Amino acid sequence: MKFNNCFTTFFFSVFFSVVIFSSSVSAQKAFTRQEINDSIQELPYFSNHLDNYFITGVPTNQSIDRASANAKYQISFKQILSKESLPYDTYLILTYTQKAFWNIYEDSFPFRDLNFHPTISLGKFVYKKNDELAGIATLSFEHESNGRDSIFSRSWNRLSLGYTTNIFKNTTASFKAWLPFAYEEGNPDLLDYVGLAEIKISHELIHDKLSFAVMARKGLNFKNGALRSRIYYNPFKRNIANQYIMLEWYLGQAESLLDYQQSQSMIRIGYVIKSNEFNWFRGKK
Template sequence: MKLKKSVFLAFASFIVIGVSRVEAQTITREQFKDSIQKLPYFSIHKDNYFVTGIPTNTAINSSSADAKYQISFKQMITRDQLPWDTYLFLTYTQKAFWNIYEDSFPFKDINFNPSITWGKPIFDKKDRLRGLGTVSLEHESNGRDSIYSRSWNRITFSYITKIAKNTRGSFELWAPFAYKDGNRDLLDYTGLGEINLEHEWKPNKLYLTLRMRKGLNFDAKGSIRTRIYFNPFKQNRSNQYLMLEYYVGQAEGLLNYKESKSMIRVGYVIKTNEFSFFR
C-alpha cells in the first residue's frame, strides 16, 4: 500500500503544479462549431483494445493470467446545437475479461455500459474554448442473474480541460442510484468519481495516462491505472498504438469487485481522440 499512497501524493502534486501552468486555449467558438459539423455521427468513445497479461501480486498460472478487451463507440444524436449551446449523444462500452489460457477459453466477466449524454462546451470571455462539460445517465451491469448479478446506475457529471502544457484532465463525479441489489457495498471500492490525466510526450507517437479512483472509506480501497501508448508506425491515421497497462486495486470488473488485483498487460489499442480539442 506504500506504493499506492506515493502515487496518490504524486498525482495530487501534479494537478496543483499543472493547474498553475495552464496555457490559453486556441480553439475559438466558431472553430469549435465547425469541428462539430465535421465530426462523424458514429465514432470511438473510449479506447478500443485487446490486451493480455499476468498478475504481479500472486502466482502466475492459466487462471490468473488473462486477456481483456474493450469495445466503445459514440453516436451523435444531432450536430445541430440544442438549447443553451448543447449537444446530445449516445455511448456504449463493453469490457470483457477472458481466460484465454484455460481450457475452453471461458469468459470470466463481461461488463456493459450504455449511456445518454448531454454535453456543453465552455468558453471564456474571448470566446476561446476552456473545457467540455457533460451530464450522463449511465447503466453498468454484467448481464447475469441470481447471486452473480452486479449492476448500478448513476448520473455522471464530467469536465474535460487542459491543465498544463501537453496535459489534459478529465474529472468525473457520480450520483449513484438503484445499485444496492447484489452489490450493496460497491461504492466502498469505486468511490463517487474518478480523475483521468493524459500527457502527450510526443504528438501522435507517445502518450502517458493515469486514472485514479478512491473508495468511500478512509482505507486503501480504490484503484490506480496507468497506461503508456506507443505508435510504432511511420503513419498513424487510425489512432493505432501498442499499449502497456498497469492496474492495481479493486473493482476492475463488476463480478469480483472486492478482489484486490495487480495486473500488467500489453496489447493493441485504437486510441480515443476525445481529448483532441485540447492539444
C-alpha cells in the same frame, strides 16, 4: 495487497498538482468557439468513444498460471444524436462501452466477466472570455451491469458530472464525480470500492508517437481504490488510424464488476485504437 500508502500519496499528489497547475494553461493555440462549431458539422455522427483495445497479461501479486493470466478487451463507440445545439449550447450523445475479461489460456477459453455500459449524455463546450476553448463538461445518466443473474448479478446506475481541460502543455485532466442509485441489490458495498469520483491525467511525450495516461480512484472505504497507468507507443512511421501498442498496469479493486472486491495487480500489453475524443485540447497545428 499492501499498496494503500503509496496509492494514497499518489492520489493526493495528482489532486493537488491539478489544483496548482490548472491556471498554467498551455501556450498552444486553442480552438475558438466558431472553429469548434464549424468542426462539429464535419464530425461523423458515429465514432469511437473510449479506447478500443485487446490486451493480455499476467498478475504480479500471485502465481502465474493458466487461470490467473487472461485477456481483456474493450469496444466503445458513440453516436451524436444531433449536431444542432440544444438549449444552453449542449449536445446530446449516446455512448456504449463493453469490456470483457477472457480466460484465453484455460481449456474452452471461457469468459470470466462481461461488463455493459450504456450512457446518454449532454455535452457542453466551455469557453474563456476571449472565446477560446477552456474545457468540456458532461452531464450523464449511466448504467453498468454484467448481465448475469442470481448471486453473480452486478449492476449500478449513476448520474455523473465530468469536466475535461488542459492543465499545462500537452497534458489533459478529466474529473468525474457521480451520484449513484439503484445499486444495493447484488453489490451493496460497491461504493466502498469505486467511491464517488475519479481523476484521469494524460500527457503526450512525443506527438502522435508516445504518451501515457493514469487514472486514480478512491473507495469510500479509504483503504480501497484503483490506480491504472497506460503507456501508448505508435510503432508505425505514420499515425495510421490512431493505432498504438498499449502497456497497462491495473492496481486495486473493481476492474470488473463480478470481482469488484478482489484486490489485484495485472500487467497487460496489446493493441489499441486510441480514443481521440479530446483531441480538441491538443491545439491547432
